[in-house]
Amino acid sequence: MPSYTAPTKDIQFVLHDLLKVSEQDVPGYDEMDRDFTAAVVEEAGKLASEVLSPLNASGDHEGVTLENGIVRTPKGFKEAFEQMKEGGWTALDCDPEYGGQGLPYLMNTAVQEPFVSANMAFNMYQGLTHGAYSAIHAHGSAEQKAKYLPKMVSCEWTGTMNLTEPHCGTDLGLMRTKAEPQADGSYKITGQKIFISAGDHDLADNIIHLVLAKIVGGPEGIKGVSLFIVPKFAVNDDGSLGARNAVSVGKIEEKMGIHGNATCVMNYDGATGYLLGEEHKGMRAMFTMMNEARLGVGLQGYAQAEAAYQNAVAYAKDRLQGRAVTGAENPNGPADPLIVHPDIRRNLMDQKSFVEGARALTYWGANLIDRAHRNNDKAADGLVSLLTPVIKGFQTDKGFEMATQAQQVYGGHGYIEEWGMSQFARDARITMIYEGANGVQALDLVGRKLAADGGKHVMAFFDLVKTECKAHDDERMKPFTDALKTASKQMQAAGMYFMQNGMKSPNNALAGSYDFMHMMGHVCLGLMWTRMAAAAYTALDAGASDTAFYETKIKTGLYYMARQMPACAMHLARIESGADTVMGLAADQF
Numbered sequence: 001m002p003s004y005t006a007p008t009k010d011i012q013f014v015l016h017d018l019l020k021v022s023e024q025d026v027p028g029y030d031e032m033d034r035d036f037t038a039a040v041v042e043e044a045g046k047l048a049s050e051v052l053s054p055l056n057a058s059g060d061h062e063g064v065t066l067e068n069g070i071v072r073t074p075k076g077f078k079e080a081f082e083q084m085k086e087g088g089w090t091a092l093d094c095d096p097e098y099g100g101q102g103l104p105y106l107m108n109t110a111v112q113e114p115f116v117s118a119n120m121a122f123n124m125y126q127g128l129t130h131g132a133y134s135a136i137h138a139h140g141s142a143e144q145k146a147k148y149l150p151k152m153v154s155c156e157w158t159g160t161m162n163l164t165e166p167h168c169g170t171d172l173g174l175m176r177t178k179a180e181p182q183a184d185g186s187y188k189i190t191g192q193k194i195f196i197s198a199g200d201h202d203l204a205d206n207i208i209h210l211v212l213a214k215i216v217g218g219p220e221g222i223k224g225v226s227l228f229i230v231p232k233f234a235v236n237d238d239g240s241l242g243a244r245n246a247v248s249v250g251k252i253e254e255k256m257g258i259h260g261n262a263t264c265v266m267n268y269d270g271a272t273g274y275l276l277g278e279e280h281k282g283m284r285a286m287f288t289m290m291n292e293a294r295l296g297v298g299l300q301g302y303a304q305a306e307a308a309y310q311n312a313v314a315y316a317k318d319r320l321q322g323r324a325v326t327g328a329e330n331p332n333g334p335a336d337p338l339i340v341h342p343d344i345r346r347n348l349m350d351q352k353s354f355v356e357g358a359r360a361l362t363y364w365g366a367n368l369i370d371r372a373h374r375n376n377d378k379a380a381d382g383l384v385s386l387l388t389p390v391i392k393g394f395q396t397d398k399g400f401e402m403a404t405q406a407q408q409v410y411g412g413h414g415y416i417e418e419w420g421m422s423q424f425a426r427d428a429r430i431t432m433i434y435e436g437a438n439g440v441q442a443l444d445l446v447g448r449k450l451a452a453d454g455g456k457h458v459m460a461f462f463d464l465v466k467t468e469c470k471a472h473d474d475e476r477m478k479p480f481t482d483a484l485k486t487a488s489k490q491m492q493a494a495g496m497y498f499m500q501n502g503m504k505s506p507n508n509a510l511a512g513s514y515d516f517m518h519m520m521g522h523v524c525l526g527l528m529w530t531r532m533a534a535a536a537y538t539a540l541d542a543g544a545s546d547t548a549f550y551e552t553k554i555k556t557g558l559y560y561m562a563r564q565m566p567a568c569a570m571h572l573a574r575i576e577s578g579a580d581t582v583m584g585l586a587a588d589q590f
Contacts, residue, residue: 002311002420004053006045006114009549010356012038014363015110017535018528021367027374028104037110044111047087048118051080056119059260060423064201066252071200071262077122081155081203089115090126090155095137098149104374105292109299109366113359116303120427121260125158125198127296132159132210134289136229139277147235148208157206162193162230162266163286170440172283173222177213179273189213189230189273192250192265195434199264200232200249206241207232209266211273212282219280227282228273246271257426291388295365297435298391301399301428302358308406308424309351316344316409338409346563347409351402353560356553357525358395360532365391382457386449387524393441394521396431403428442513445520446498462492465527472534480530483561487523487568494519494575501578511582512575519571526565529557 012034015021021032059074066072084090093108094100115123133152136144151157168174177191189211200207209230218224234242250265277285320335330336338344365384372381403425407414414421432438450458465488469481494516502509536550536557544550 001057002053002307002424003314004049004056004114004118004307004310006041006048006117007306008038008041008045010359011041011110011113013532013535013549013553014360015106017539018360018532019106019363019367021106024367025375026104026367026370028102029106029370032104032107037107040107041110041114043087044089045114047083047089048114051083052115052118052122055080055122055260057420057423059119059121060257060427061259063259064252064262066249069248071202071249071252071264073201073203073262074260077260078203080122081125084126085155090129091153094130094133094153095149098137098145099153104370106363106366106370109295109363112296113299113303113306116300117307119260120300120304121258124258124261125201125203126155128161128198129155129157129159131161131289131293131296132208134292135161135210135227135285136208136276138288139227139285140229144229144274144276147239148229148231151206151239152208156204157208158198158201158204159208160196160198160210161286162196162199162209162211164195165192166194170437172212172225173220175212175214175225177211177268179213179215179226179228181215182272185274187213187215187228187273187275188270189228189247189268190270191268193268194265195253196264196266197258197261197434199262199266201262205233206235209247210276211268212286213273215279222283224280225282226279227276227285229276230268230271230273234272256429257423258430291369291384294388294392294435294441295362295369295384297431298358298365298395299362301392301396301431302355302362302402303399304424304428304431305351305358305399305402305406306355308403308421308428309348309355311421312351312406312409313339313348315413316348319410344409347405349556349559349563351405353529353556353564354398354402354525356532356556357528357560358398360528361387361524362391362395364528379457379460382453383460385452386445386457386461389436389441389445389449390517390520390524392435393432393438393445393517394524396428397438397518398521400425400428400432438517439514442517443510445517446509446513450495450498458495462488465523468527468530472530474534474537476537477530477534479558480526480533480561483565484523484526484530487519487526487565490568490572491516491519491523494572497576505579507579507583511579515571515574519568519575522565522568522571526561529560533557 015037016034021029055076062074064071064073091100092103093105096102129152136148152159165175179187179189181187211228211230212225214224215226233244236242246269248267250267253263316339317337319338321338322335324336324340329340365387368380368384371377407421407425410421413419469485472481498509533554536553539550
């Protein structure tokens with residue numbers, strides 16, 4: 001069975017050597033010194049490795065069941081959920097007014113990583129509740145917030161987001177779920193939603209569904225969509241639970257992965273709902289939490305790769321196969337361990353350099369969200385909006401790829417369920433699809449985010465990269481700055497191509513959007529590795545005691561710059577080939 005250990009030293013490195021959190025001017029960051037963050041992350045790591053990780057494989061094998069309208073989670077999930085609640089882990093960055101601890105979003109992000117790596121399906125129950133909490137906190141009335149948030153913060157009640165319907169996924173303007181106004185100000189919600197993660201379960205006393213629906217008589221299409229609070233059980237004025245609402249589980253979806261999470265078909269048959277925010281402004285309310293939600297999915301992508309990588313490394317060091325071409329390294333044994341072989345090293349270095357770079361990018365994104373919310377920093381808000389489709393799209397594509405590469409280290413054993421490696425790949429696969437499929441992320445990046453506010457956010461990003469390259473006159477940093485500079489120029493050339501060719505033929509831009517997302521992903525990770533290498537050299541020059549740790553960081557970064565950054569040239573060539581070959585076949589020629 002796979003195991004997992006939280007990479008606390010790497011997390012601390014990003015928080016303190018790279019981001020220098022306790023020195024930032026963000027309210028609440030001054031309390032995040034090394035001792036405090038170490039204590040929090042280490043405790044989260046213990047919960048992850050000792051409680052959640054042992055339930056990962058069993059939850060995958062057992063799955064969830066629907067019995068007489070009640071969804072049962074796998075054995076051990078309820079007890080683990082109680083431990084998570086009792087430890088206050090669901091409330092870390094929530095508003096103290098409603099029982100939260102008020103810590104920065106970055107701190108919550110650092111804690112979520114080990115939870116996701118250890119047991120992604122389990123962690124989704126509280127993760128989705130956090131998303132529903134955020135939407136109500138941002139758009140709810142004072143009465144709604146007082147009624148629902150305290151028990152959502154504690155996860156006595158959990159939450160969901162209900163968007164997708166059988167006939168519409170991304171195109172939510174096609175939805176048919178309707179909301180009929182009632183004399184008392186409530187609405188009757190009728191329709192069917194599918195793919196609803198944590199739609200029903202036995203972990204909480206109540207489930208607060210957030211449901212997108214169209215008010216009868218409202219505008220057509222996406223402009224007519226509103227958002228409603230639809231509780232599983234009615235909530236009385238004194239906070240007690242009342243009658244069961246007219247919402248039920250049609251079935252549990254049978255999925256490729258995340259078997260321990262209840263992905264439900266939800267039927268609303270005149271269920272009582274309450275408008276959240278303004279009429280016909282449902283998408284605005286939903287998008288309030290989109291940067292956080294998509295960053296969270298980007299985290300899932302690399303967190304699954306981290307867990308898979310840890311097990312692949314252990315296997316590569318233990319499994320004896322063949323001899324090193326330079327001479328036996330285990331002369332007293334029948335063969336050398338797999339890790340002596342260059343192609344195994346390549347495979348593992350791909351994984352290691354991606355995971356560590358993605359962690360840095362994700363935490364930086366969380367830092368920008370804190371700056372936007374706590375400092376009202378508009379530039380930070382614009383920059384993280386630009387980065388969000390990259391964090392979500394690029395990191396989940398690569399996270400799945402790295403999980404399958406970890407499988408590859410095992411050879412045939414990676415394909416056999418008893419070793420557990422397939423679960424990481426199967427669970428990681430959904431991250432490329434939900435919270436906006438990655439093709440949509442690419443279209444959002446190229447079609448909307450590049451031009452947002454006159455293009456000032458992407459120009460600020462290029463200036464940031466340029467400044468970083470100029471900041472290091474140390475000869476040791478040249479492999480980093482040279483590779484980053486080259487890739488940034490290639491990304492700018494791609495942007496120029498879109499400007500010159502996209503207006504007269506939009507397909508020229510859209511056909512290259514996926515390549516651009518990946519190109520920008522490499523530039524972002526190149527930027528992170530440049531910063532991390534500089535931080536590692538600074539620590540070494542200051543006489544850091546753990547020289548091996550910092551030297552390993554630098555060598556891992558050098559690998560990424562030499563072996564991954566050249567992909568930007570390939571992506572540019574594809575972009576500049578235009579749309580003709582992509583759109584060359586008529587539909588009936590496929």
